[in-house]
Amino acid sequence: MSPVHFAKRMEIVQPNAIGELLKFGADPALISFAGGYPDGSLFPTHKLNDVFQTAILERGAQSLQYTVSDGDPKLRAQLAARVSRLGTPCSLENLLILQGSQQGLDLVAKMLVDPGDIIVTESPTFLGALVAFNPCQPRYVDIPMDEHGMKTDVLEQQLKAGLRPKMLYTIPEFQNPTGVTMSAERRKHLIALASAFDFTILEDTAYRELRYNGEAPPTLKSMDQEGRVIMLGSFSKILAPGMRLGWAIGEASVIERLGLLKLAADTQCSTLNMAAASLFLERHDLDGHVEILRAAYHRKKNLMLSMIRQHFPQEVTCTDPDGGLFTWLTFPKGFDTTAFMREQALNNAKVAYVPGFSFFARDGEINHARFNFSSQTDEKIIAGISVLGALVKQQMAKQ
Amino acid sequence: MSPVHFAKRMEIVQPNAIGELLKFGADPALISFAGGYPDGSLFPTHKLNDVFQTAILERGAQSLQYTVSDGDPKLRAQLAARVSRLGTPCSLENLLILQGSQQGLDLVAKMLVDPGDIIVTESPTFLGALVAFNPCQPRYVDIPMDEHGMKTDVLEQQLKAGLRPKMLYTIPEFQNPTGVTMSAERRKHLIALASAFDFTILEDTAYRELRYNGEAPPTLKSMDQEGRVIMLGSFSKILAPGMRLGWAIGEASVIERLGLLKLAADTQCSTLNMAAASLFLERHDLDGHVEILRAAYHRKKNLMLSMIRQHFPQEVTCTDPDGGLFTWLTFPKGFDTTAFMREQALNNAKVAYVPGFSFFARDGEINHARFNFSSQTDEKIIAGISVLGALVKQQMAKQ
Numbered sequence: 001m002s003p004v005h006f007a008k009r010m011e012i013v014q015p016n017a018i019g020e021l022l023k024f025g026a027d028p029a030l031i032s033f034a035g036g037y038p039d040g041s042l043f044p045t046h047k048l049n050d051v052f053q054t055a056i057l058e059r060g061a062q063s064l065q066y067t068v069s070d071g072d073p074k075l076r077a078q079l080a081a082r083v084s085r086l087g088t089p090c091s092l093e094n095l096l097i098l099q100g101s102q103q104g105l106d107l108v109a110k111m112l113v114d115p116g117d118i119i120v121t122e123s124p125t126f127l128g129a130l131v132a133f134n135p136c137q138p139r140y141v142d143i144p145m146d147e148h149g150m151k152t153d154v155l156e157q158q159l160k161a162g163l164r165p166k167m168l169y170t171i172p173e174f175q176n177p178t179g180v181t182m183s184a185e186r187r188k189h190l191i192a193l194a195s196a197f198d199f200t201i202l203e204d205t206a207y208r209e210l211r212y213n214g215e216a217p218p219t220l221k222s223m224d225q226e227g228r229v230i231m232l233g234s235f236s237k238i239l240a241p242g243m244r245l246g247w248a249i250g251e252a253s254v255i256e257r258l259g260l261l262k263l264a265a266d267t268q269c270s271t272l273n274m275a276a277a278s279l280f281l282e283r284h285d286l287d288g289h290v291e292i293l294r295a296a297y298h299r300k301k302n303l304m305l306s307m308i309r310q311h312f313p314q315e316v317t318c319t320d321p322d323g324g325l326f327t328w329l330t331f332p333k334g335f336d337t338t339a340f341m342r343e344q345a346l347n348n349a350k351v352a353y354v355p356g357f358s359f360f361a362r363d364g365e366i367n368h369a370r371f372n373f374s375s376q377t378d379e380k381i382i383a384g385i386s387v388l389g390a391l392v393k394q395q396m397a398k399q
Numbered sequence: 400m401s402p403v404h405f406a407k408r409m410e411i412v413q414p415n416a417i418g419e420l421l422k423f424g425a426d427p428a429l430i431s432f433a434g435g436y437p438d439g440s441l442f443p444t445h446k447l448n449d450v451f452q453t454a455i456l457e458r459g460a461q462s463l464q465y466t467v468s469d470g471d472p473k474l475r476a477q478l479a480a481r482v483s484r485l486g487t488p489c490s491l492e493n494l495l496i497l498q499g500s501q502q503g504l505d506l507v508a509k510m511l512v513d514p515g516d517i518i519v520t521e522s523p524t525f526l527g528a529l530v531a532f533n534p535c536q537p538r539y540v541d542i543p544m545d546e547h548g549m550k551t552d553v554l555e556q557q558l559k560a561g562l563r564p565k566m567l568y569t570i571p572e573f574q575n576p577t578g579v580t581m582s583a584e585r586r587k588h589l590i591a592l593a594s595a596f597d598f599t600i601l602e603d604t605a606y607r608e609l610r611y612n613g614e615a616p617p618t619l620k621s622m623d624q625e626g627r628v629i630m631l632g633s634f635s636k637i638l639a640p641g642m643r644l645g646w647a648i649g650e651a652s653v654i655e656r657l658g659l660l661k662l663a664a665d666t667q668c669s670t671l672n673m674a675a676a677s678l679f680l681e682r683h684d685l686d687g688h689v690e691i692l693r694a695a696y697h698r699k700k701n702l703m704l705s706m707i708r709q710h711f712p713q714e715v716t717c718t719d720p721d722g723g724l725f726t727w728l729t730f731p732k733g734f735d736t737t738a739f740m741r742e743q744a745l746n747n748a749k750v751a752y753v754p755g756f757s758f759f760a761r762d763g764e765i766n767h768a769r770f771n772f773s774s775q776t777d778e779k780i781i782a783g784i785s786v787l788g789a790l791v792k793q794q795m796a797k798q
Contacts, residue, residue: 242670271641
């Protein structure tokens with residue numbers, strides 16, 4: 001028994017599914033649809049080796065040294081130009097480089113949320129956001145979703161009834177875990193509500209560029225006239241998560257405060273990885289690489305959905321996202337996906353997914369599951385879904 | 400004016416000297432003795448290029464992917480073996496990889512400190528630690544130092560008079576900013592006090608391996624029979640700060656809780672940088688590289704101290720550290736090093752240092768300055784100190 005006495009906030013910082021499930025991902029015997037991993041076989045290794053070699057051999061005295069905490073100014077300018085070109089006007093002083101967009105979740109909550117303050121989330125929402133927000137001891141209010149995203153009419157009712165959130169967290173495209181995209185109309189409504197009821201929107205766009213079908217609605221940040229939106233983005237899904245580079249975009253005064261928290265939290269991101277990313281944007285065609293990813297993940301999504309429809313009982317439904325990495329399965333009421341994974345899927349099918357329970361800020365529903373379709377090979381998607389489907393059929397026949 | 404409403408803790412998260420001074424470091428016209436930068440010309444660029452190339456080209460599907468949040472298990476085992484060999488026995492489950500040891504300051508405070516809890520620091524202490532601790536809203540008690548480190552007899556008096564700290568923060572070797580090392584006797588006393596008065600010690604060993612003279616006293620962690628010490632270490636000063644890799648060592652149960660906060664804060668460190676560091680330890684001689692750094696910094700320290708003695712007024716004293724990166728200058732009472740830097744040193748000498756004021760948790764003394772001797776070339780040390788010395792003489796003649 002350690003004599004170290006933990007702070008009160010540690011009562012709500014508990015082991016959780018994401019950490020455990022990232023560990024499953026490391027077991028080579030298992031077919032894991034659990035992690036949010038991009039396809040490792042598509043990393044542009046030769047181009048990355050090229051830029052790392054230049055950064056180390058030709059510019060090592062700078063690239064391996066400390067730099068300013070806001071991040072490599074050249075990379076900030078390049079990213080601001082790219083984000084602007086993709087429809088969200090911003091400049092260098094609106095952009096802070098982060099250790100993945102996950103760090104944005106931690107720092108924005110630290111910047112805004114006092115104990116007891118209300119954070120509104122989608123229901124279900126990204127588990128990694130909840131674990132980042134928890135140390136700030138917020139109260140959560142979760143708003144249901146349909147196929148057009150968060151039901152902003154339900155939010156409006158609650159606001160009119162007295163709800164006063166400090167911050168609202170949303171993943172408007174290809175939401176984690178459901179794969180759903182918020183409609184343009186709902187976005188407009190949400191921006192109007194934020195203005196009328198004076199709260200900040202934290203917009204997580206980690207999956208936005210991975211669109212396979214249809215037109216992208218504008219980002220919330222691009223519709224923001226008042227500086228109420230902080231937008232997070234990331235290289236993790238479009239280049240390589242192992243580089244740990246993301247960014248936050250907001251009003252310059254907000255980015256400055258966020259930069260102070262970044263300095264305190266870890267001084268800065270890896271100078272080397274920032275230098276390499278900057279060289280990559282300069283020398284190579286990131287947009288072209290994203291096109292390759294879109295085509296590959298689109299194909300894999302179609303494969304997984306057709307396998308699910310073929311092998312799972314008809315009562316099990318799944319979302320058909322226009323992009324991103326995930327589909328969200330709904331089993332009949334009473335089917336406990338956590339128990340099924342622990343007792344059946346892991347042992348008898350050697351297949352992992354993320355049980356839906358942990359994606360709810362409050363009162364989790366037990367009959368959902370998140371499946372990732374980007375990380376496994378076609379062969380493993382076919383093998384994993386068919387063996388799991390048979391097992392689900394058996395289990396449901398018993399009930 | 401942004402409509403974003405900051406949390407209460409942001410009142411004490413203010414722009415500070417470190418962030419500003421890292422910016423000075425980026426101006427090539429300036430001779431900066433301000434940052435804690437290692438000598439960029441000594442980075443082992445060819446060996447690092449070798450290991451990054453292997454990590455990317457031969458193992459890219461893993462090295463560029465997500466990994467477990469505690470860090471690359473192979474690197475954890477290698478570091479635990481190395482730290483054990485250097486005198487502090489530990490194993491893999493006692494070690495968590497961090498985004499530099501700075502992240503350990505942030506996460507340990509988050510893990511232990513509730514608003515109003517007391518943190519004991521040395522006086523003066525590392526500014527970066529204060530900015531990491533501040534968001535937890537602690538109260539500070541600072542204990543004076545002499546040439547043997549923190550005066551543990553003063554601490555004991557205060558503890559006997561009722562002081563009840565949650566945590567004590569110390570840099571026992573080549574302290575930042577003073578360069579002073581805590582004696583073995585004081586260490587023993589401190590461990591006994593932690594046990595008797597039930598507090599946790601956070602031991603920051605970022606500079607420990609950079610010893611030029613004499614024998615190293617044992618680490619506090621190696622003297623810890625009860626699991627009260629959390630020890631931080633870093634690659635920043637012995638390999639390359641731009642890789643952003645450090646570690647925490649503690650009881651397995653403490654490391655597990657710290658790992659949960661790490662997961663929430665930024666998911667993980669760069670998989671690629673961890674893979675490269677692991678390959679570096681496997682293929683290359685880190686101890687041999689540290690020997691090169693020791694010899695180089697020892698020589699530079701001697702150069703800077705002889706220049707200070709030659710060009711500064713005799714009333715200005717400086718510490719003569721047995722290792723590390725810094726010497727601590729004390730000017731006559733009333734000499735304001737902050738005003739002098741702003742009004743004289745930056746403009747008339749184009750020289751920067753860190754004014755001592757900001758290194759005090761409370762009631763800063765104005766007549767000190769921290770000088771770094773590792774980062775500048777011999778020529779710039781000679782030029783910078785001589786022109787600054789002349790300016791100091793002028794200023795003191797006026798007073």
